[in-house]
Amino acid sequence: MARYIANKLFYTLISLFILISATFFLMKAIPGDPFMSEKKVPPAIQERLYEQYGLNKPVYEQYFKYLGDIAQGDFGISMKKINQNVTDIIKDTFGASLKLGLVSIVVSVIVGVALGLLAALYHRKLIDNVAMVLAVLGIAVPSFVVASLLQFVFSSKLHWFPTMGFKGPMYYFLPVAALSAQPIAFIARLTRSSMLEVLHADYIKTAKAKGLRWYAILFRHVIRNGILPVVTYLGPMTANIVTGSVVIEQIFGIGGIGKQFVQAITVRDYPVIMGITIFYGALLMIARLVTDIAYGFVDPRIKLTGGKGD
C-alpha cells in the first residue's frame, strides 16, 4: 500500500511537470502581455516593467527561472495586483471555492445515489422515468445555462434566493444546484444501472433466503455493492466540479479561486495563471489518488500493489 502510494506520487510529479511546461509555453504563445492593455504606457516605462518582471529575457530562460523558483516554493508575485503574492491569492480565495466545491460534492453524491436507487427500486415505474428524464437533461444542459436559468427563476422572479455573492447559507443554494446538476445526473444513471444489476444478483437471492428484512438486504447487501462504480466516478467528478466552478463563480460573483483564474487569464497575469493551474492540477491528481485508495477499501477484491500495470 505504501509502495503503491509512493509509486503514484512519483507519476503525479511527472504529470505535474508536463502540465507546468505545457501551460507555460502555451500561455506565452498567446499574443499580448500583462502591460499591453488599456492606456498607452511610455516606451521607457514599458522597458522598465519588462525588466522588473524578467519579461525581456528569452522565453526558455524565463521558463528555467520559473522552474527554479517553484522548486523553492516561490510562485512569484502578481503582475497586476500590487504586492500580492500568488500563494496568498490562492490562500485567500480558495476558502470560498473549497466550501462551494465540498458542498457540491456531498450534495451530488447523496442526491445522485438516492435518485439512482429510487429509479432502480421502482424500475420502469413513474419515479424511474422522471428520474431518468431529469438525468438526461442534467447531462445535456451545460452548467452555465442551468445557472442562468436558476438565477432567472429563483432570484429574479420568485426572489427566494439572492442572485449574487457568497455571504451566508442562502447564497449556497443556486451555485451548488448549478454545479451539482451534471454530477447528480451522471451519478444517478450510474447508480441506477449498477443497482439494477445488484438487485438481480444471486447473492441477493441468498440474502432473501436467509430471511433478512428488506432494509437489511437493501443497506447491507444492495447499496454497498451498488455504489462501487460511483466511487470510481469520484475522481472525474471532482474535476468536473472544480472546472465547473470557474464558470459558476463568475456567474454568481463568488470571490473564489475560479473567478481569480478567469480574471488572471483575461489580463495575462502570468504568475497567477501558472500558480492556479499548478494548484488545480495537483488537486485533481490527489483526488484521483484518493479515489484509487478509497476503491481498495470499499471493494475487498481490489488490492493496491506498487508493481507494473496499476
Next chain:
Amino acid sequence: MEPILQIKDLHVSFQVKGGEVKAVRGMNFEVGKGETVAIVGESGSGKSVTAQTIMRLIPSPPSLIKQGEILFQGQDLLKKNNKQMEAIRGKDIGMIFQDPMTSLNPTIKVGKQITEVLIKHQKLSAGEAKNRAIEMLKMVGIKNAEARFNQYPHEFSGGMRQRVMIAIALACRPSLLIADEPTTALDVTIQAQIMDVMKEMQQRLGTSIILITHDLGVVAGMCDRVIVMYAGEVVETGTKWEIFKNPQHPYTKGLLRSMPRLDQKKGEPLIPIIGTPPDLIKPPLGCPFAARCDQAMKICERIDPGATVFSDTHMARCWDLHPMAKEGQSS
C-alpha cells in the same frame, strides 16, 4: 413416515408478453422427516420454480401462484405474509443455489455472512454467533476456520464457497434444506465432496433435503425417493430403486437411457430424447410428453393420463400403463 412438507396441487404461472407461462401445473408430493427427495427433469420442467415457490422467493408479479397448498409442518406457506415468511426462511428452511461463485456477497466477509443469519433468527450476540459460525465452518470441512472466518468470498474456491453456502443454509439447524442444483457449477471431484458434506450434515442434524438436479448420478448416490418432472407436471415418482431398476414412464426410461453407464460397451451410443418440451403458454391438453414419445397413442394427445399406482411409493402417469392399455395389447 411423518411428512414435514406436503405440496398439494400447486400451480404456478408467469405473466409474460403474449400470455401466461404455466410453469408448474399441478404438483403433488411429500417430503418425510430426515428424507432426501430428488426432483429431476430437464431445464424448464419447473423444478427450480417449485423450489423457489416453497421459499416464496419469486417476486409476484411476474409469478402467480394460481392454486394449491404448501403445507410445511402443517401450516400453509402460501397463506403467510412477508414477515411470517422471513421468520421461516433461513431458520426452518435453508436453501443453497446453483452457482457458488455468485451466491455469496463479494464485499462482505464470509464469517459475517454466516453470523448474519444466526443473529437474525437465534438472537445470538455477535460473539456467540461467531463461535457458532466457526463451528459450522469446521463442520462443513473448512480447515483453519478461525482465519477463514475473516476472509472474503474471492479468497475461496468454488467448492469451498459451496461449503460456506451449506454452512449458511444449515446454521440455524433448519428441518428442511432445499438444494437447487448444488453441484451443477462444480467439477466432478468437487461435486462428490459437496454431496458427502450434505450427507454428513444430514446425518448430524436430521435435516430433510429436497435435491433439485438433472444429474441422475447424484440422485443415485444421495436420495431416498425421486420425483420426475416434465413440463410442469410430475410424470413419475418412486423410491430410488423403483426409478432406477423399474422405470415405467417413457420419459424416465429416456432419461436413464441418455445417461452413460459403466457397463456400457465401447462405442455404444447414448440415446438422446429427440425433440423439445412443449410451449407452456399453450400446454397440450393430453400428456405433455406425447409429442416426443415413440409409444404415443391417439388418446395421449387429447386426454391427460391419470396416475397408475404400482406400489405405495411408485406412481407414473402414462396411458400405456393404464390397465386397459394392457388388455388391449394382450387381446
